[in-house]
Amino acid sequence: MNLKTLRLLPLAAFVVSLSAMASQDNAALIKQGEYVARAADCGACHRTVEQGGALFSGGYAIDSPMGRIISSNITPSKTHGIGDYTEQQLADALRKGINAKGQHLYPAMPYTAYQGMSDADIHALYVYLQQGVKPVDKAVPATELAFPFNVRALMFGWNLLFLDASSATLPTDADEPLKRGQYLVDTLGHCGACHTPRNAFMAEDSSRYLAGAALGGWVAPNITSDQASGIGSWSNDELAGFLKNGHVTNKAQAAGGMAEAVENSLRFLSDGDLHAMASYLKTVPAIASAHPVLSAPRTVVPVDMTTLEVGQGDQASLANASETDGARLYNAACASCHGRDGQGTADAFYPSLSQNTALTGGQPNNLVMAIIEGISRKGADLEVNMPALGGDLNDQQIAAIANYSLQRFGNPALNVSEQEVAQLRRGGDVPLLVTAMPYVLWLGGVLGVAIVCWWVLARIKRKREREILEKKNALNRRFHSR
Ligand code: HEC
Ligand code: HEC
Ligand code: HEC
Incomplete structure (x- = not known):
């Protein structure tokens, strides 16, 4: 080695360490982008229809009152995904609902929430989506809505009316964790997409922010700080724990869309972020629900139901058994896990039904839907399954179990008819937009x-x-x- 090359050595080492630093920075950026994608739950909609399909390859159909809206392939595929997107084009899709072709997106893509995304998060998300995700060269089916909703340009007028940038309810001098909580709840987590009711034009009604909304057959409950009908009486730890695992002992369990939000998104968030969200939710102005909730849990006296036995645990034979007595049906289909007295197991793995918002709330929807669809949910450190009984039980039997459970363990003011069960099975009330x-x-x-x-x-x-x-x-x- 001559003297000249020796003198160049420090320079070479400097260049090598610079590029190592750069790739470290890049790896950190990709990780940050992945976290943003988790918190924003991009995967909830941009997943494939097939089980185990590739991440973000799209094709999942979102049933809207106007027809089925198909989620796009957002892998970095140059032919079928967003491989040719610039960072600005991704920002426009997220904040304005306009794709790289200049087309207006339907608000099934929650750009109304994402409009507040920070430049730093969009940058990280862009780097992650382009470099940290495997390209999938596969087309998704086209979205074909009925006239006039197939005219995408109509969304221009809708955006003018409803893409409202002012959703802040926090004072400007609120502390950083609260602001972070609001950003996670409103912008990335788009909680309002499910928990805020919509007006006749399917836009979120900001005057009833997070006050609860119907969602298919389910109800996304009131999560304002109202003491009785909202989460005002929950502690911050309970709220953060619910988001992390979907389970708060003697309070609430997450099923339906909430189970999906926990499994796909919330269980991956840091404890700091989950607590920030909880603190922010506690500041959301209280709005009381129109449906009265049970103010205190019932004391349930255990009864001997051996005389009511109908092949306990043998759910499959129930529908044919033409059994319509609620007590007998409950005993056969539910008591093995939730107990005859509805108190669940001592470790609360099988939850109490008398201290459970699905039964003590103001509407019976989530009880009926949990019976029909069951629950399957992965949390950060808890995985649960409740069997779906909708195929084994007919509408009359489900109504009988629901009414028995409500009368014995839950809100006795509620009552469900066979017709209502049938309607919830079909996906709840038809939104006003179609009937009107x-x-x-x-x-x-x-x-x-x-x-x-x-x-x-x-x-x-x-x-x-x-x-x-x-x-x-x-x-x-x-x-x-x-
Ligand atoms: C609640 C469902 C939902 C979530 C969550 C969601 N998207 Fe979408 N997204 C859609 C749907 C549906 C479309 C197609 C809309 C249409 O056809 O008008 C879409 C379209 C897009 C497009 C436009 C693709 C194109 O070229 O036309 C991009 C880019 C995109 N989404 C990125 C994202 C990213 C990044 C995230 C997470 C930050 C995300 N989406 C979260 C439902 C969702
Ligand atoms: C896809 C729709 C959907 C999204 C998105 C969603 N939720 Fe939910 N949420 C629900 C449903 C449905 C329930 C009722 C679950 C049940 O009782 O089985 C629920 C229940 C809850 C509860 C329990 C309330 C109670 O009284 O039992 C809390 C708290 C909650 N959600 C907070 C949030 C927060 C915070 C976010 C945003 C990070 C969020 N949710 C996003 C649908 C959703
Ligand atoms: C094999 C056991 C099992 C059976 C049988 C069973 N459940 Fe469950 N149930 C569970 C589990 C597990 C959970 C969720 C616990 C959690 O989220 O941590 C649950 C949760 C629930 C919830 C809370 C849902 C919500 O949305 O908040 C209700 C209500 C419920 N069950 C009612 C019933 C009724 C009524 C029956 C009978 C038709 C029944 N269960 C049968 C295991 C069972």
């Missing part, structure tokens, strides 16, 4: 005209104001130059 279609079309036209008029008038007004200002300035200038 003729009016909406008419109203849409009127609104469209109103928007155009308002826009033209606003421009004229602004032009006139500018002219007046210019005239004034000119006068001033003339005055001063004298």
Whole structure:
């Protein structure tokens, strides 16, 4: 080695360590992006239909009242994914709901929530989606909605009306953890997508922020700080624990869409972030629900139900058994796990039904849906399964079990009919948008005209104001130059 190369050695070492640092930075960025994708639950919708399909390859159909909306392939595939997206184009898709082709996305993609995403998070997410995810060169089926919803340009008017950037309820001097909590709840976690009711145009009703909403057959409960009908009486640890595992002993369990949110997203968040979310939720202005909830849990006296035995644990034979007595059905289909007295097991792995928001809440939906669909959920350190009995029990039997459970363990003011069970099975009430279609079309036209008029008038007004200002300035200038 001559003297010249020796002198270059430190420089070479410097370059090598720089590039090592850069790749370390890049790895950290990819990790940060993965965390953002978890917190924002991109995988919940951009998953494949097939079990075990590749991450983010899309094709999952979201049933909307307007038809099925298919999620896109967001792997870095150049042919079928977002491999050609620039960071700005990803930012526009997330914040404005406009894809790289300039098309308006349907709000099934929650850009109304993501509009508040920070530049740093979008940057990390971009690096992760481009470099940390395997490309999948596979097309997803096209989304074909009925007229007029297939006209994507209509979303321009909808965005003008409902893409409302002002959702902040926190004072500007709130401390950092609270702000972080709000960012995680409102922006990344888009909790309002399920927990805030929607208006006739399917936009979130900000006047009832997080006050609870119907969701298919399920109900996403009121999670405002209201003491009785919201989460005002929950401790921060209980809330954070619920988000982390979907289970709070003698309080609530997560099923339906909430089980999915826990499994796909929330169980991966840091304890600090989960506690920030809990603290923020406790500051959300209280809104009381219209449906009265049970104020204190019932004391349930155990009864001897041996006389009610009908092949306990033999659920499959129930539907054929034409048994319609709630007590007998409960004893056969539920008591093996939840106990005859509905108190569950001592370790609370099988939960109490008398201290459970699905039975003590103001609506019976989640009880009925848990019976029909069962529960399957992975939390951070708890995995649970309750069998889906919708195939084994008919509507009349489910209504009988639900009513027996409500009368004995839950809110006795509630009652479920066979017809209501049938309706919940079909996915709950048809939203107003479909039943009110003729009016909406008419109203849409009127609104469209109103928007155009308002826009033209606003421009004229602004032009006139500018002219007046210019005239004034000119006068001033003339005055001063004298
Ligand atoms: C609640 C469901 C849902 C979630 C959560 C979601 N998306 Fe989407 N996304 C969709 C749907 C549905 C579409 C297609 C919408 C359409 O066809 O108008 C879409 C479209 C997109 C597109 C446009 C693709 C194209 O080229 O047309 C991008 C990019 C995208 N999503 C990225 C993301 C990222 C990144 C996340 C997480 C931060 C995310 N999405 C979370 C449902 C979702
Ligand atoms: C996909 C829809 C969906 C999303 C997204 C969602 N939730 Fe839920 N949430 C539900 C449903 C449905 C329930 C009722 C679960 C049950 O009782 O089985 C629920 C229950 C809850 C409960 C328990 C309330 C009670 O009285 O039992 C809390 C707390 C909660 N969610 C908080 C959140 C937070 C915070 C977020 C955002 C990070 C969130 N949820 C996102 C659908 C959703
Ligand atoms: C094989 C055991 C098993 C059987 C049988 C069973 N459950 Fe469950 N149940 C569970 C488990 C496990 C959970 C969830 C516990 C958790 O989330 O931590 C659960 C949760 C529930 C919840 C809470 C759901 C929510 O949305 O909050 C209700 C209500 C419920 N069960 C009712 C019933 C009824 C009624 C029956 C009979 C038709 C029944 N269960 C049968 C195991 C069972």
